[in-house]
Amino acid sequence: MPHPDYEIRRFRAALDGVGEDARADAVTRAWIEAVDRGFHENPPVPGQAERATRFYLEDDRELTGAYLTGTADRPDGAVDPEVPVATFGTMRHTLNTGAELLPTHQIxxxxxxxxxxxxxxxxxxxxxxxRRAADAGLAMAALTASEATIYGRFGFGVAVERESLRIDTRRGLSMLTGAAGTAGTTEFIEREAIAGISRRVFAAWHAVTPGSMDRQASYPGNIDGTLREADLEPDTAVRAAAHWDPDGEPDGYVTWKFAGWDADPTTVRIRDFVAVTDDAYRALWDLIGSLDLVDVVTWDRASVDEPLRWTVADTRTCAVTEREDSLWLRVLDPVAALQARPGGAPGTVRIGVTDDLDIAAGTFDVVSDDGRLTVHRVADDSQQDAEVTLSVAALGSAYLGGISVTTLARAGAVQGEPAAVQLLGGMLATGRVPQCITGF
Ligand SMILES: CC(=O)SCCNC(=O)CCNC(=O)[C@H](O)C(C)(C)COP(=O)(O)OP(=O)(O)OC[C@H]1O[C@@H](n2cnc3c(N)ncnc32)[C@H](O)[C@@H]1OP(=O)(O)O
Incomplete structure (x- = not known):
């Protein structure tokens, strides 16, 4: 059977009407229905499409749908042809590169x-x-992936990884450095207070944490349980605590859910943990370790360089149960992207970047000096005289300093004389493992 033709349409979400009575328009509703089908979610209950539409508008998302054309012979009962057979959404938020907050195209x-x-x-x-994002002048694209085998072919590389932790708290968490000595106040907070505190604390954390992606409009509601998938009722089982610095400014919070008395061992699942200061970090873990009647605490967005392990007296209480890719980056403009990140050791290397989609390919002179990189394009293709050659996906992996150039070279993803590879590795090293606690 020949493949049908598809028409690609791009549009913004829209509401018909104004105020509380406004309804998601038919095109937006059909797009949301297609996404729910794709991710095996239930169809939205009344009000959910409107809520999603408001968030899409706040994030200024562009929605892309692929629609069947020539559908006259559609079988009875088959899904309405106005529901797209494929969906794709984009928005723009900043990525903390370690030097700047870089506007980034999110997919x-x-x-x-x-x-x-x-x-x-x-x-x-x-x-x-x-191509459209590159033409619009964006230097970087990003996504978080359902499967690790899909996006490398499009030039995305894993730039940030994350770990899932299983923390044994049966005997509490005996803190080496002692949370007792930390400055500030720790207290449980009402569920209704989470969104406001999380916005402030996350903004401060995002500003100082390489690898962080800013969060979409729906995020606070996801953290505090307001945006439950099943219905429009909030999930009141979400609990939270915050930490305030000595001036009364919130500088950390943690939200969690108890897994229920049927869970064996009794388990608390952390939904979000954000600490801007080390005092807040240790104080909040101390509180989590003090929750009575809890055997195990889990958290699946830990850094692969999580300080918790070195905060507790018994490192074996923190078991890593999973390590997975978190943030994938796709460089669209190597000059602008590299110049937006910090430089490591001083040096000069000519690099050749290959790109199957021919968006970021070229030969570039990269100079690292005084903590920044200066980059000049010397050719539009990856030329022979490049000292180090790498794919655009490998450049994405190396970009935040999370995966070292020398490791990528050992894996065969970067080619060049060992001395040049070593030099570039030092120039792109950051001394800090990137972390991303935003899913999108
Ligand atoms: C950023 C995010 O939203 S992550 C969520 C991704 N979505 C999902 O996981 C939902 C379920 N899966 C799907 O909807 C689809 O299978 C998709 C989106 C993953 C793939 O869509 P398709 O239209 O089938 O992909 P398409 O035909 O364009 O294939 C493009 C290439 O990717 C490859 N590919 C597609 N899906 C996969 C996969 N799951 N694993 C490995 N390779 C894949 C194809 O083999 C093809 O390779 P080639 O062009 O190099 O020969």
Whole structure:
């Protein structure tokens, strides 16, 4: 059977009407329905599409849909052709590069209906979208992936990893450095106070944490349980505590949910843990370790360099149960992207960047001096005289300093004389492991 034709449409979410009575328009509603199908979610209950639409508008998301054309012979009862067979969403938030907050093109809500998969729809939407983002002057694209095998072919590399921790708190968490000595106040907070505190604390954390992506409008509601998938009722089981510095400014918070008395061992699952200061960090972990009647605490967005392990007297209480890719980066403009990040050791290296989509390819002179990089394009393709050659995906992996150039070279993802590879490695080293606690 020949493949049907598809029409790609791009649009903004929209509401019909104003105020409380406004309804998501039919096109937006159909797009949301397609995303829910793609991720095996229930169809939205009344009010949910409107809520999502308001968030999409706040984030200024662009929605892309692939629609069937020529659908006259649609079987009875088949899904309405106004529901797209593929979806793709984009928005723009900043990435902390370690030196700047870089406006970054985020890709999300990628779905292709099973009856239309492997016909090139993702490739078509992705290729067109990345070219448009580059043409719009964006230096970087980012995503978080459902599977690790999909996005490398489009030039994305894993730039930040995360760990899932299983922390044994049966005997509490005996803190080596002692939370008791930390300055400030720790107290439980009402669920209703979480959103306001989390906005302030996360903004401060984002400003100082390399690898962090700023959060979409719906985030506080996801953390505090207001945005439950099942219905419009808040999840009142979410609990939280915060830490305030000696001046009364909140500088950390943690939110969690008790897994229920049927769970064995009794478990608390952390939803969000954000601490801007080391005092807040240790005080909040001390509180988590003090929760009575709890055997195990889990958290799945820990850094791969999490200080907790070195905060507690018994490092074996913190078991890593999983290590996974967190943030994928796709360099669109190597000059602008590299100049927006810090420089490490001083040096000069000519690099050749290869790119199957021909967006970021070229040969570049990279100079690291006084903590910043200066980059000049010397050719539009990756030329022979480059001292180090790497794919745009490997450049994305090396970008935040989370995966070292020398490690990538050992893996075969970076080529060059060992001395040049070593030099570039030092120039891109940051001395701090990036962390991203934003899913999108
Ligand atoms: C950023 C996010 O939103 S992450 C969420 C991604 N979405 C999902 O996981 C939802 C379920 N999956 C899907 O909807 C689809 O299978 C998708 C979106 C992953 C793929 O869409 P398709 O239209 O089938 O992909 P398309 O036909 O364009 O394939 C493009 C290439 O990717 C490859 N590919 C597609 N899906 C996968 C996969 N799951 N694993 C490995 N390779 C894949 C194809 O083989 C093809 O390779 P090639 O062009 O190098 O030969």
């Amino acid at each position: 999300t809500a990628v779905t292709v209906r099973a009856t239309h998969r492997r016909r090139g729809l993702l490739r078509r939407m992705m290729t067109e979208d990345l």
